[in-house]
Amino acid sequence: MNFMDWYRADRLPTIFCVGCGNGTVINCALTAVSEVGWKREEVVFVSGIGCSSRAPGYIDADSLHTTHGRALAFATGIKLANPDLQLVVFTGDGDLAAIGGNHFIHACRRNVDMTVICMNNQIYGMTGGQGSPTTPRGALSTTTPYGAEEGTFDLTALSIAAGANFAARWTSYHVKELTNAIRAGLETPGFSFIEAAVQCPTGYGRRNRLREPEDMIEFFRTHSMLRQKYDRLLAEGKLVPPDTIVVGEFVRRDRPVLGGKK
Amino acid sequence: MRQIIEGSHAVAEAVRLSRPQVIAAYPITPQTHIVERLAEMVADGELNGEYITVESEFSALSACLGASAAGSRVYSATTSQGLALMFEVCFNVAGMRLPILMTIANRSLSAPLSIWNDQQDSISLRDSGWLQFYAEDNQEAMDLHFIAYRVMEDHRILLPAFVCFDGFILTHTYEPVDVPTQDEIDTYLPAFTPYQKLDAQNPLSFGMYATPEYYMEFRYMIDQAMQRSKDVIGKAGREFGEQFGRDYSSLVEEYRMEDAETAVVAMGSVCGTIKDSIDEMRKKGKRVGLLKIRTYRPFPIEEVKKSLQSASTVAVMDKNISLGSRGAVGLEVKDALFGSDISIYDYIVGLGGRDIRKKDVAAIVDLAEKGEGNLFYGLHEEVL
Ligand SMILES: Cc1ncc(C[n+]2csc(CCOP(=O)(O)OP(=O)(O)O)c2C)c(N)n1
Ligand code: SF4
Secondary structure (H helix, E strand, O other): OOHHHHEOHHHOOOOOOOOOOHHHHHHHHHHHHHHHOOOHHHEEEEEOOOOHHHHHHHEOOEEEEOOOOOHHHHHHHHHHHOOOOEEEEEEEHHHHHOOOHHHHHHHHHHOEOEEEEEEEOOOEOOOOOEOOOOOOOOOOEOOEOOOOOOOOOOHHHHHHHHOOOEEEEEEOOOHHHHHHHHHHHHHOOOEEEEEEEOOOOOOOHHHOOOOOHHHHHHHHHHHEEEHHHHHHHHHOOOOOOOOOEEEEEEEEOOOOOEOOOO | OEEEEEHHHHHHHHHHHHOOOEEEEOOOOOOHHHHHHHHHHHHOOOOOOEEEEOOOHHHHHHHHHHHHHOOOOEEEEEOHHHHHHOHHHHHHHHHOOOOOEEEEEEOOOOOOOOOOOOOHHHHOOOOOOOEEEEOOOHHHHHHHHHHHHHHHHOOOOOOOEEEEEEOOOOOOOEEEEEOOOHHHHHHHOOOOOOOOOOOOOOOOOOOOOOOOOOHHHHHHHHHHHHHHHHHHHHHHHHHHHHHHOOOOOOOEEEEOOOOOOEEEEEOOOHHHHHHHHHHHHHHOOOOEEEEEEOEEEOOOHHHHHHHHOOOOEEEEEEOOOOOOOOOHHHHHHHHHOOOOOOEEEEEEOOHHHOOOOHHHHHHHHHHHHHOOOOEEOOOOHHHO
């Protein structure tokens, strides 16, 4: 199957704004699912609420569109009831790390066998651009009109600290790398976490001098740094700009898994 | 001053004028414009309080509970799924007798997912011990905030309150609204004096364990406060009328009820449509009136009984459904009229944002007069 074969053609076009990064990530995920050869009958796509969480609605397979923040808890239930099913969860930074933060750390801790793809646009897109736990300090949102003041979560680091077997971060600019990382996540037993930085021109870019979709993609291109280089610079005591997006694979390990295939 | 503003912004103005010290809220459609405006007001120094950007509604109301127990005037706003997530905290707030005000931008509940209006969300919390006010338009929505604070913080009451107004229909509609001045509101609504608060010099514990010997008494006292609040709401509403010219001394509002044979009963914005429809029916010689319920909790059983006693037919329009039973307002109206020989019919309408037009109101009146009722009105039979 090609990634396009997974789409519900009658549901297109998506509700996403022009230039939204979510579509790119869905394409990457469906390409990865096609590459590992999963069949429609063995995959369930799960999501919470948000623009990112609309993804399963466009995919021609079983899906559960749940409540805001709870996708991982619902997905855990599916996996434990039928470990033969493959689970892919689409979520957003708000869905995963704000209202659903508790489920996130516990799903990582239990290392539940599923692949979680977080479209991190650093904002609550669907509700109109309020600050989220990944809105960078100083960034404008409708609830932080003079700049966010709180610290942010590093979602990938959080997943590793909490026990995920696989963790990687890429951006919507890195289509090939992101696809490969999702594929590696699908193939790794246990909790696989893939963080995809995406542009939300409507809720984030517009307010933060990245008005056009390509402005944000260009930002991803110029501000991403491979993890290996980042570690080396740090080891050499060099300064790394704070807005650097560190990309790459961060962990691949073999902790005991909950809900693995029988 | 009369301004043409969005319903959500009218509510935000009401909140600003009420001088809350702590606001905690989580965004959810269609409540977002209220809290975004409040965040802006706090950031701009127009509102001298703390705005906490929490990570969920559960945290929002929990933070509010803490702030209220510490002695502050507190505000939050939510709707639908957000309110559902607050369920546990709602009962705690009422049980600890903390006068927290929350605006509910009424919206239907999942699943299936819908962002559109009905009143299932707040109705589902009818047993939680929160006062519930329903506004017909944005002026009323604004005014009810001041009245609610007055009532809740009265030491004879000490209960939290929802001011409910219909999502999108009111929240996103621009209407002329008379916005009072700060001086006027400061006169009407004095600063909050907590009955008791967390104070290290005088240690207190909130929410402790109650054995079976005492638990019922706590519930009884909340119920008594609810009953007492009827008079307190009436007085606060009358005084509001004396100061601002808009009288809210009754818990209900009658429209052309004088000689009505058929009475429609409803809550919220649909009352505007019903009034227009009644005018049209009256022109055709039908004797129809409206009884609008403004406070669903406490339920104004005496006012309802008095207002409906001379009608022969009553049609209740419920934007909610207690699945397996009837609409929540219909049940209460039946209870109020128990023992009378008035025919009372309940109509489930407008769930999930289904529009209710003047002709629907007229059709419902016709159904009631024909003796057909207790049904979901306007179903698309072809998809069932
Ligand atoms: C309990 C509850 N609270 C709030 C909401 C409103 N809501 C819907 S989506 C959303 C945030 C979405 O942000 P994110 O998860 O980052 O996804 P995005 O839209 O940015 O892709 C919120 C707050 C809700 N649906 N349910
Ligand atoms: S609001 Fe942002 S995240 Fe949502 S569809 Fe538009 S661009 Fe995408």
